[in-house]
Amino acid sequence: xxxxxxxxxxxxxxxxxxxxxxxxxxxxxxxxxxxxxxxxxxxxxxxxxxxxxxxxxxxxxxxxxxxxxxxxxxxxxxxxxxxxxxxxxxxxxxxxxxxxxxxxxxxxxxxxxxxxxxxxxxxxxxxxxxxxxxxxxxxxxxxxxxxxxxxxxxxxxxxxxxxxxxxxxxxxxxxxxxxxxxxxxxxxxxxxxxxxxxxxxxxxxxxxxxxxxxxxxxxxxxxxxxxxxxxxxxxxxxxxxxxxxxxxxxxxxxxxxxxxxxxxxxxxxxxxxxxxxxxxxxxxxxxxxxxxxxxxxxxxxxxxxxxxxxxxxxxxxxxxxxxxxxxxxxxxxxxxxxxxxxxxxxxxxxxxxxxxxxxxxxxxxxxxxxxxxxxxxxxxxxxxxxxxxxxxxxxxxxxxxxxxxxxxxxxxxxxxxxxxxxxxxxxxxxxxxxxxxxxxxxxxxxxxxxxxxxxxxxxxxxxxxxxxxxxxxxxxxxxxxxxx
Amino acid sequence: xxxxxxxxxxxxxxxxxxxxxxxxxxxxxxxxxxxxxxxxxxxxxxxxxxxxxxxxxxxxxxxxxxxxxxxxxxxxxxxxxxxxxxxxxxxxxxxxxx
Numbered sequence: 001x002x003x004x005x006x007x008x009x010x011x012x013x014x015x016x017x018x019x020x021x022x023x024x025x026x027x028x029x030x031x032x033x034x035x036x037x038x039x040x041x042x043x044x045x046x047x048x049x050x051x052x053x054x055x056x057x058x059x060x061x062x063x064x065x066x067x068x069x070x071x072x073x074x075x076x077x078x079x080x081x082x083x084x085x086x087x088x089x090x091x092x093x094x095x096x097x098x099x100x101x102x103x104x105x106x107x108x109x110x111x112x113x114x115x116x117x118x119x120x121x122x123x124x125x126x127x128x129x130x131x132x133x134x135x136x137x138x139x140x141x142x143x144x145x146x147x148x149x150x151x152x153x154x155x156x157x158x159x160x161x162x163x164x165x166x167x168x169x170x171x172x173x174x175x176x177x178x179x180x181x182x183x184x185x186x187x188x189x190x191x192x193x194x195x196x197x198x199x200x201x202x203x204x205x206x207x208x209x210x211x212x213x214x215x216x217x218x219x220x221x222x223x224x225x226x227x228x229x230x231x232x233x234x235x236x237x238x239x240x241x242x243x244x245x246x247x248x249x250x251x252x253x254x255x256x257x258x259x260x261x262x263x264x265x266x267x268x269x270x271x272x273x274x275x276x277x278x279x280x281x282x283x284x285x286x287x288x289x290x291x292x293x294x295x296x297x298x299x300x301x302x303x304x305x306x307x308x309x310x311x312x313x314x315x316x317x318x319x320x321x322x323x324x325x326x327x328x329x330x331x332x333x334x335x336x337x338x339x340x341x342x343x344x345x346x347x348x349x350x351x352x353x354x355x356x357x358x359x360x361x362x363x364x365x366x367x368x369x370x371x372x373x374x375x376x377x378x379x380x381x382x383x384x385x386x387x388x389x390x391x392x393x394x395x396x397x398x399x400x401x402x403x404x405x406x407x408x409x410x411x412x413x414x415x416x417x418x419x420x421x422x423x424x425x426x427x428x429x430x431x432x433x434x435x436x437x438x439x440x441x442x443x444x445x446x447x448x449x450x451x452x453x454x455x456x457x458x459x460x461x462x463x464x465x466x467x468x469x470x471x472x473x474x475x476x477x478x479x480x481x482x483x484x
Numbered sequence: 485x486x487x488x489x490x491x492x493x494x495x496x497x498x499x500x501x502x503x504x505x506x507x508x509x510x511x512x513x514x515x516x517x518x519x520x521x522x523x524x525x526x527x528x529x530x531x532x533x534x535x536x537x538x539x540x541x542x543x544x545x546x547x548x549x550x551x552x553x554x555x556x557x558x559x560x561x562x563x564x565x566x567x568x569x570x571x572x573x574x575x576x577x578x579x580x581x582x
Binding site: 097098100101192193194207233236237239240294296297300301303304311315318319320321322323324325329330331332333334335336337338340341344346349350352353354356357358360367369370371372373374375376377379410411412415426427428429452 | 492493495496497499500501502503504508511512515516518519520522523524525526527528529531534535536537538539540541543544545546548555556557560561563564565566567573575576577578
C-alpha cells in the first residue's frame with residue numbers, strides 16, 4: 001500500500017481483494033500516527049469507530065453492488081457534527097462538545113460506505129485564511145513546514161496533501177476550500193450555495209457557508225460530491241435540483257479570462273495560470289476576455305456581511321445549553337460574558353465586534369445595506385459575464401503559502417488573501433480550485449468558476465486539464481515531517 | 485481616518501457580551517480602526533437604485549409537512565448542558581431574593 005492513491009485505484013484494489021477495508025484503514029491510521037505530530041491536520045482521530053466502520057465496509061464489499069465509495073477512508077472538517085465523536089470547530093467554546101446527531105454530509109458519506117478516520121483541524125469557527133487561529137494549534141503546510149496551509153479548511157487540505165486521507169470534507173464561506181487546496185497543491189470544490197446541505201454544519205455566515213469536497217483530483221472530488229450533495233428537508237436553503245452530472249462527450253467550452261484580475265498578481269503565479277490558459281486552448285477550448293466589476297469592494301462587502309452574520313450566529317454560545325461555561329461568575333449577564341470571553345479566541349471576537357458595529361444603530365445603512373447592494377452588483381457582474389462564456393478561469397490566491405505570523409498582526413492584509421475567492425462566494429457560484437504549477441517549490445492553484453449549479457462543467461474542465469497535466473500528481477516528500 | 489474611541493468599544497463589548505483585557509482591547513481598537521477604514525472602499529461604488537441582495541441564489545424555501553417527527557430526544561440534548569436539574573437548565577440567579 002502507498003499514499004496518494006486515487007479513488008478509482010483504491011476501489012479496484014478493494015474489489016480485487018488486494019487488501020481489505022480494515023487493512024486500508026490501518027494504513028491511513030498508521031500514516032496519521034507518523035505525520036500528524038508535525039502537520040497537526042487532525043484534531044480528533046477516531047481509530048475505534050474507524051475500524052468498526054471498515055469492518056462493516058468489508059462485509060458490504062463481500063456482497064453485490066456496494067456503493068462506489070465503499071471502504072474508502074475520509075476525514076471530516078471539525079465543523080460537521082458527528083454523533084458520539086467530539087465536534088470542536090477548533091474552539092475552546094466547543095472543546096468537549098459531542099453532537100447528539102450527524103450532519104447530513106456525515107450521514108450521507110457514511111451511508112455511501114466511506115470510512116471516517118476522524119476530524120480535521122481548521123481556523124476557529126472557520127474564521128481565517130491561515131489556520132493560525134485554531135485552539136488546537138496551527139496546521140503546517142506539508143510542502144514547507146514553516147508555512148501555513150491556508151484556511152479555514154487548512155487541516156483538511158494538509159491532511160489530503162500529506163496523504164493522511166484520500167478524501168476529505170471542507171467548507172467554504174469566502175474561500176475556505178479553494179485557498180487551502182491551492183496552497184497545499186490539491187483539488188477542492190466550492191459547490192453552488194444550496195448544493196450541499198448545511199444541516200449539522202456549524203454556522204459561521206449562513207448566506208455564504210457551503211460544504212464541499214477536497215481530494216487529489218477533479219475526478220475524486222466529483223465522486224465525493226456525489227455522496228455529499230442532494231436536497232435535504234432539514235436545511236431550508238438546500239436546493240431541490242438535479243444532482244451533478246458531467247456534460248456528455250468531449251465538449252469544448254468558452255472560458256472567460258478576467259485579464260484585469262492579473263494586473264496586480266505576482267508575475268510567477270500569473271505565469272502558471274497563463275500556461276494553463278494556453279493548455280486549455282490547446283485542448284480545443286476558446287478563451288474570451290471578460291470583465292468582473294467591483295472586485296476590490298467585494299472583499300469589503302464580504303467582511304461586513306460575513307461578520308454581521310457571524311455576530312448573530314455566535315450569539316447562541318451563552319454557556320447555558322451547550323459549550324463552554326465559566327466557573328466563576330457574579331450573575332447571569334456576567335456568566336454569559338465570561339463564558340464567551342473564555343470560550344472565543346481573538347479573531348472570533350474581532351469578527352463578532354465588527355459585525356456588531358456594522359449592524360448597530362446609525363451604521364446599518366452605511367455598512368450592512370451598502371454591502372448587500374454591492375453583493376448584487378458583484379453577482380450581476382458574473383451573470384453578465386456568463387452570457388458569453390461557460391466558465392471563468394481565475395487565480396485563487398495572490399501569493400503561494402506564506403510563513404507563520406507573517407500576516408497575523410494585520411487582519412486587513414490577511415483578509416485581502418481572499419481577494420479572488422470572495423466575489424465567487426458573494427455570488428453563490430461553484431468554483432473548482434486545482435493545481436497548475438509551482439513557484440519556489442510551493443504549489444500554485446487556479447480556479448474554474450461556473451454558473452449556478454454547473455458543477456458538472458467546471459469538473460469536466462478540471463478533469464480535461466488533469467488528463468493532460470500532472471500538477472495534481474506532485475506530492476510533498478515530507479522528509480522533515482517524518483523526522484520530527 | 486477613524487477613531488474607534490473607548491466609548492464605542494465599550495458599547496460593542498456590551499452588545500456582544502464580551503470583555504477584553506487592556507492589551508487585547510488596544511489591539512482590537514487598532515484593528516477595528518483599520519477594518520472600518522478598509523471597508524469604506526465600498527463608498528467608491530455607486531449603488532443608487534440597487535436593491536440589497538441577501539442570498540445569491542434565488543431559492544424557494546419549501547415548508548416541511550406539518551407532521552410530528554421524533555428526530556431527537558430532549559434528554560440527549562440536555563445532557564450537553566453544563567448545568568441542569570430536573571429537566572431544567574440552571575443559570576445564576578437572575579432576581580435577588582429581596
